[in-house]
Amino acid sequence: MDTTAQASPETLRARMVDRILATQRLTPAVEDALRRVERHCYVPDAPLVDAYAEKAVITHTFHDGTHLSCASGPTIVAAMLDALDVRPGQRILEIGAGTGYNAAILATLVGVDGQVTTVDINSDVTAAARRNLTATGFPQVRVLTGDGAADAADHAPYDRIIITVGAWDIPYAWWEQFVPDGRLVLPLRWRGTTRAVALTRNGDHWKSDWVFLCGFVPMLGQPGEQKTILDPDGLVALHHDMDQPIDVDTLHGVLEREKSLLWSDVTVHGEEPFDRIWLRLSAVDDGTVRIEADQRAVASGLCTPAIASRSPALVKGDSLAYFTIRRTATPGRWQLGAIGHGPDGHQLAARIIGQINVWDRNRTADPELLVFPTGVPLPDSTGGKMILKSGNRLILRY
Template sequence: MSTATPASPESLRDCMVDIIAATHPLTAPVEEALRSVPRHEFLPEATVEQAYADRSVTIKPNPAGGLPLSCASVPSLVADMLVWLRAEPGDSVVEIGAGTGYNAALLARLVGPEGQVVTIDIDEDVTAHARQTLKATGNGAVTVLTRDGALGAPEHDHPARMIVTVGAWDIPTAWWEQLEPGARLVVPLSWRGQARCLGLDRRGDQMVSDVVELCGFVPMLGQDGERTITIDTDGLVALHFDADQPIDTEALRGVLSRTKTQVSSGVTIRGDESFDGVWLRLTATDTATCRIAAGRAASDNGLCTPAIPSRSPALAENDSVAYLTMTRREIEGSTRWELGATGHGPDGHHLATRLCNQIHAWDRARDARPTITLYPAGTPDDKIVGGCTIDKPSVRMSITY
C-alpha cells in the first residue's frame, strides 16, 4: 500500500508552469496568472493530474466522431497566446470561444478590476459551463455571451484586444469594425490546408502580423471555406483546398494512377526537426498549394506516401498533383530524412520541381517567418503590398518574406 501524500493542486499547478516556462518565454503577468488561476476547477470531470498536464482536455465530444465540439486548449499554447495578446491592466478584451471559462479567468487576472473581459460562444452548453465556473472561481465580472462569435460584441464598445480560441478560416467584417487602429488581434487562421496563430496589430485599414506560429484548434462553426475531394478510386486519399482555388475536381479523379515521378531536393533534416516552414513558404509563393491526406491503407500499399500521411502540403493544378515526401538516409553513421516530392499526371514532374524549389528556399533560412498583412475584402490590387495574395470573403491576405 502506498503511503505517499497526493500532490496538491497548487504544487501541480506550479510544476505545470515551471515546465512551460522552461521552454516558452513567459511575461511576468502571464506567469503570475497561470500560477494563480486554478485550472482544475474549470475541468470538473478531469482529475487534478489531467488538469495540470500540458495537454488539451475534451469538454464536449462530437457525437459524429472526429474533432471535439469544444475543448480546453493545451496550457502551453494558452500561455503563448496570452503573451502574444499583450493585454494590460485596464484593457477591454473580447474572447471568441468561451471553452471552460479558464482562459477568460486568466484574461481577467491580466486586465485587473479596471479592465473588462467578454467571452463568446455559440453553444449554450459551453457558455452555461463557463458562466458557472467563472462565478464559482470569483470571476463573476466576466461577461459570457451566447451568440455566433463572428458577430463579436458590438455592445461592449471597441476592445483594445481580441483573442480567438477556435480555428478561424476568415476574419469577419464585425471584427474589423470593432477593432479600431491600435487594437490587437490574436487568431488561429487557416489557409491552404494549414493553420497558424497570428498576432496582428490594426494599422489603419490593415492588420499586420508580428507573430506567425504553427497551431491547431477546433474549427469555428459557420466558416466553411475549405473544400475536400478524394483523388483515388477507393476514396483513400483526399485533397483539402480553399474555396477561392480553381481546382478541377473532375480532372484530378484517378490522378494517382497516372504517370509518377519523384524529385529529390538533397535537403535533409533530423528526425526531431520541424519542417512545417516549407508549407508556409508554399502558401506565400504558389497558388496551387493545398493539403493532401492519405489513409493508412494508401500509405501502406505505396499508393500515396506523403511526409506526414494525415496532413502534408501538396500542389494541385489542372490534371496533375505533387506532394511533399520524406525519405530515410544514412549519412556518416547517422539517420537523416531527405525532403522531396512525388508528382502524378502530365505536369507532375513540373509541380514536384516547384515544390522542391520551396524546400530549397526554406533551407536557406529555416527560421524565417513571413509578414502577413490582412486587408478588407475589395481592397484594390494596387493597395496591397507584398507577394502572394489570398482572397477570402472578408479579407485579402498578403504573405511576404
C-alpha cells in the same frame, strides 16, 4: 521514480509553466497568471495529470464524434496570451468560450478595472464556462451565447480580441468593434494550414508581427475549405480553399498516373519541425493545398506524405505533388523530398524541392501577413502572394 501521478495541483501547475518557459519567453504578467489560475478546475472530468499535460482536453463533441470544444494545450494558450499583450484596465473580447480557463487568465491580466467578455455559439459550452468561472472566483467575466462575429458588439469597443477557434476569415464586424490601435490574435487558416497570428490595425488594414504553428477546432459558420476525394476507396483527400480554381473531376484517380520521386539534399533530425516549408509554398504557389492519407493508403504505398493527416501538396490541372520524407543512413535523420503524379507531377515536385531549399537557408523565418478588407485599395507598393477570402485579401510576403 515517477511521482507525477501523486503530485499536487500546485506542483503540476508549476511544472507546466516551467515546461512552457523552457521553449518560449513569457511576460512576467502572463507567467504569473498561468501560475495562479487553476487549470484543473476548468476540466473537472479529466484526470489531474491530463489537466496540466501538454495536450488538448476535449470537453464537448458532436454526435458524429467530431470535436466541438476543448481546452487547448497549455503552450499555445500561453503563446497566444503573450502575443495579445494585455494591459491592466483593458476591455477584452474572447470568441470561443471553451472551458472558461482562457477567460479567467484574461480577467487576471486586466485586473479589477478591466472587462472580459467571452462568446460561444453553443449554449452547452457557455453554460459550462459560466459554471467554471463562477466556481473559481471570476463571476465578473461576461459570458454570452451567440455568434462571436456579431453578438458582442453592444459591449464594444475592445482593446484586444482573441479568437480561440480556427477562423478561415476575419469578419469585418471585428474590425468595427476595435479601438483605433486594437490588437487581434487568432488561429487563421489558409491553404490547408493553420497559424496563430497577431495582427494590429495599420490604418485601413491589419499587419502581423507574430506567427505561431497551432491547431484549433474550426469556427462554425465559416465554410471556406472544400474536400476532394482522390481515390475510389476514399482513403486520400485534398483540402483546398474555395478561391482556388481546382477541377476536382480531373483529379480523381491522379494517384494512379505516372509517378515522379524527387529528393532534396536537405535533412532534419527526428524532433526538428519542418512546417515552415508549407508557409513557403503558400507564399509563392496558388496551387498549395493539404493532402490527407488514411493509414491504409500509407501502408499500401498508394500515398505516403510526410505526415499522413496533414502535409502540403501542389495541384495543377490533372496533376499533383506532395511533400514526403524518408529515413537516411544516419540514425535519427530524415531526408526531405516530393512525390508527383500526372503529366505535370514532376514539375510540381520540383517546385516543392525548390521551396525546401529556400526554407533550408533560413529555417525559422515566418512571413509577414497583411489583411485588406474587400473594397480597400491595395497600395501600389504592396508585394507578396494574394489569397482571396470571403471578406478580405490576405497578403503573404517574406
